[in-house]
Amino acid sequence: MGNHSMTKFDLLIETHQGLKRQGPGSPEMTLRALSFISHLDEHSRIADLGCGTGGQTMLLAQNTAGFITGVDLIPDFIDVFQDQVKELHLENRVTGMVGSAEDLPFEKDELDLIWSEGMIDGIGFEKGLTYWSRFLKKGGYVALTCPAWLTDEYPPAVKKFWEDAGSSLDAIGNHISIMQKIGYRLVAAFTLPDVCWTENYFLPRAEAEKNLLKKYAGNPIVSDYVKEDQYETDLYAKYHQSYGYVFYIGKKVS
Numbered sequence: 001m002g003n004h005s006m007t008k009f010d011l012l013i014e015t016h017q018g019l020k021r022q023g024p025g026s027p028e029m030t031l032r033a034l035s036f037i038s039h040l041d042e043h044s045r046i047a048d049l050g051c052g053t054g055g056q057t058m059l060l061a062q063n064t065a066g067f068i069t070g071v072d073l074i075p076d077f078i079d080v081f082q083d084q085v086k087e088l089h090l091e092n093r094v095t096g097m098v099g100s101a102e103d104l105p106f107e108k109d110e111l112d113l114i115w116s117e118g119m120i121d122g123i124g125f126e127k128g129l130t131y132w133s134r135f136l137k138k139g140g141y142v143a144l145t146c147p148a149w150l151t152d153e154y155p156p157a158v159k160k161f162w163e164d165a166g167s168s169l170d171a172i173g174n175h176i177s178i179m180q181k182i183g184y185r186l187v188a189a190f191t192l193p194d195v196c197w198t199e200n201y202f203l204p205r206a207e208a209e210k211n212l213l214k215k216y217a218g219n220p221i222v223s224d225y226v227k228e229d230q231y232e233t234d235l236y237a238k239y240h241q242s243y244g245y246v247f248y249i250g251k252k253v254s
């Protein structure tokens with residue numbers, strides 16, 4: 001790739017492709033969320049929307065029976081996903097596909113579980129969940145993380161950052177009301193601990209970006225990109241009491 005044609009989206013892919021996860025999370029929290037979901041068996045159909053390179057998908061596969069389809073917009077992430085499927089010998093029940101979570105290939109009432117970590121806010125919590133629900137059987141579950149306000153203080157710098165990124169934060173109570181309105185019974189909601197952001201995401205990302213700065217030394221697009229990510233890291237360090245990711249687990253009852 002020529003230095004001049006490089007975009008920030010290219011840099012995002014290059015930085016994140018080699019990371020275990022492409023957003024805040026941890027194996028412990030994925031398994032904790034899964035512990036609230038009991039009905040899965042070898043016939044179950046599971047979708048992991050915005051699966052990235054599949055960090056949480058592979059863990060789900062190792063801890064459930066049934067078939068899992070990971071969906072992500074970015075082909076380079078799905079390439080890494082498919083490599084992991086092969087390495088772990090999961091070809092007979094795990095598939096990654098390039099696609100949009102706003103245009104899914106599933107049948108109505110096909111799925112037993114919809115998983116999604118770190119993605120629904122880009123679509124909008126209500127819009128995304130309303131659309132996804134048609135694919136879920138009655139009695140099926142959703143488990144998703146979404147950024148939310150954790151206190152009633154909404155620092156303007158945080159609000160602006162997320163809005164500029166094409167997302168937004170909402171109060172936990174509003175997220176839960178939306179789930180209930182769409183037809184879910186709330187099974188559990190818990191906040192991801194700081195370590196999911198810091199050690200598990202910001203730290204490996206910063207390491208990857210050190211290499212990027214070396215590789216593209218002197219390129220202003222790269223230094224600007226890294227600065228923006230550093231700003232996000234600093235913002236979280238300053239305001240992490242006010243916002244974070246919340247895992248919501250719901251059962252479709254109507």
Ligand SMILES: C[S@@+](CC[C@H](N)C(=O)[O-])C[C@H]1O[C@@H](n2cnc3c(N)ncnc32)[C@H](O)[C@@H]1O
Nearest residue numbers: 021022023050051052072073100101117118119
């Ligand atoms: C914050 S990352 C989270 C990745 C992974 N779930 C994790 O927790 O490590 C969000 C992912 O969602 C994908 N994504 C964003 N919008 C999407 C959409 N409309 N449809 C499918 N994937 C999407 C991105 O490409 C990215 O891989």
